[in-house]
Amino acid sequence: MNSFGRMFRISIFGESHGIQIGVVIDGCPPGIALSEDDLKNDFARRRAGGRGTTPRIEPDLPSIVSGVFRGKTTGAPLSIVFENTNIKSDDYDNLWDQPRPGHADYTARQKYGGFNDPRGGGHFSGRITLGIVAAGVVAKKILGSVTVAATLVEAGGSKNIASAVEEAIESKDSIGGLIECVCSNMPVRLGEPFFDSAEALIAHMIFAVPATRGIEFGSGFAAAAMKGSEHNDCITDGDGKTATNHASGINGGITNGNDIVFRVAIKPTSSIGLPQETYNFKEKAVSALLIEGRHDVCIAIRIPVVIECAAAIALADLMLCEGRYQ
Numbered sequence: 001m002n003s004f005g006r007m008f009r010i011s012i013f014g015e016s017h018g019i020q021i022g023v024v025i026d027g028c029p030p031g032i033a034l035s036e037d038d039l040k041n042d043f044a045r046r047r048a049g050g051r052g053t054t055p056r057i058e059p060d061l062p063s064i065v066s067g068v069f070r071g072k073t074t075g076a077p078l079s080i081v082f083e084n085t086n087i088k089s090d091d092y093d094n095l096w097d098q099p100r101p102g103h104a105d106y107t108a109r110q111k112y113g114g115f116n117d118p119r120g121g122g123h124f125s126g127r128i129t130l131g132i133v134a135a136g137v138v139a140k141k142i143l144g145s146v147t148v149a150a151t152l153v154e155a156g157g158s159k160n161i162a163s164a165v166e167e168a169i170e171s172k173d174s175i176g177g178l179i180e181c182v183c184s185n186m187p188v189r190l191g192e193p194f195f196d197s198a199e200a201l202i203a204h205m206i207f208a209v210p211a212t213r214g215i216e217f218g219s220g221f222a223a224a225a226m227k228g229s230e231h232n233d234c235i236t237d238g239d240g241k242t243a244t245n246h247a248s249g250i251n252g253g254i255t256n257g258n259d260i261v262f263r264v265a266i267k268p269t270s271s272i273g274l275p276q277e278t279y280n281f282k283e284k285a286v287s288a289l290l291i292e293g294r295h296d297v298c299i300a301i302r303i304p305v306v307i308e309c310a311a312a313i314a315l316a317d318l319m320l321c322e323g324r325y326q
Contacts, residue, residue: 002123004205006196007320008139010313012131014084016120022081023131025138027320028067030075032141036062039080042133045305052165052297058085060130073138080134084127097282098289102270126210126299129306136309139316146319148312150181150304153263161301168297172273176213176266177300179307183249183260183315188240190255190318197253198260198318205310206264211299214265218248233258264307271295 003011007027014021039062048054060082067078095118099105104124108116116122140148156164156175168175191198199217206215223231223246233242240257249258272295275288296302 004208005313005317008142008313008317010131010135012128012135014128014131015117015122016084016125016127017122018084018117020081020083021128021130022079023135025067025078025080025135028073028075028078028138029142029320030073032073032138033071034064034068034073034078034138034141035071036064038141039134039137042137042305042309043130046130046133046302048296048302050301051162052169052301053299054296058082058127062134078138080131082130094289094292098278098280098287100270100289100291101276101278102267124210126296126302129209129303132209132306132313133309136306136312139309139312142316142319143312145185146187146315147184148181148308148315149184150179150308150311152177152300152304153180154178155298155300165298165301174269174272174296175298175300176211176268177298177303179264179266179300179304181262181264181304181307181311183311186249186255186257186260187319187324188255188257190315190322190324191250191253192318192321193253196318196321198250198255198314199248199253199262201314201318202260202262202311205314206262206307209264209303209306209310211266211269211303212264213267215262217250217260217262219246220263260311262311264303266300266303269296269299 002013003009009026011024043060047060063081065079065081067074067076095105099109103121105118108122108124120127152161155161155177156168158164164175203215206212219226219231231246233244233247236243242258245258245261248262249256249260271291275290277286278289280287
């Protein structure tokens, strides 16, 4: 399915080289000030153009086609669309018969019987995350004083991100990265255990972002080696403030008012400049694949804003479920 949420429900659509991509948001409260200009800052953070990012640069000009009247949301479904303009589909012709290792080319072909659009990755492209960012901008307005901020803290296993990117460019390879996200000024009580716990819904949205390979909250996997006396977050006042935050602001799936802190592992881009030996369905044998087209050396550079917006979407849905938005 291409939808997420109960009260704040988003549906994303489109393909990387199709006519349009976009998002439909159902359940957006009425009366929120919203215009195309509100989307510009986060779109600019996601856009390519920096060192180590794809040469494909789209203008990403949004059109709000429903759900807004006189600058305010109406409560009806909110639709935001974007045109794809910078397309070079011929670069992907060889991938019809020889799917890229590590990408969704093979699984999409098998699941949809070859009827999927493979150009630029089709519906599985990172291009589609533009709809998530658009919905995240709206979600942040619902969150009020809650702030969500994500940062790339490592690339290629190094904190020297620029150096790691340069090395990958020179070797015609790709690298992954580690993103940290902090949600501050959190209210208490958000979360619906067991299956819609706060961390479960955030993780659900984060894993919807292509290239995500893992997520850890608070102390994460390090908790497995800790003692209870080390891991327990002692409460220091009546508002639930804790001396430490190993639990990442969530107990029993419910927010406790402390910051939610999580880290996301982003894999290296599948499309690299090195030849790879992989199966060719036309030749019915393994042969060398050289991937053409325009691709990110380190997609993690552009993903922090997507992670940020994905988290905001999950929190906005939880907030509306709790009736916290006024």
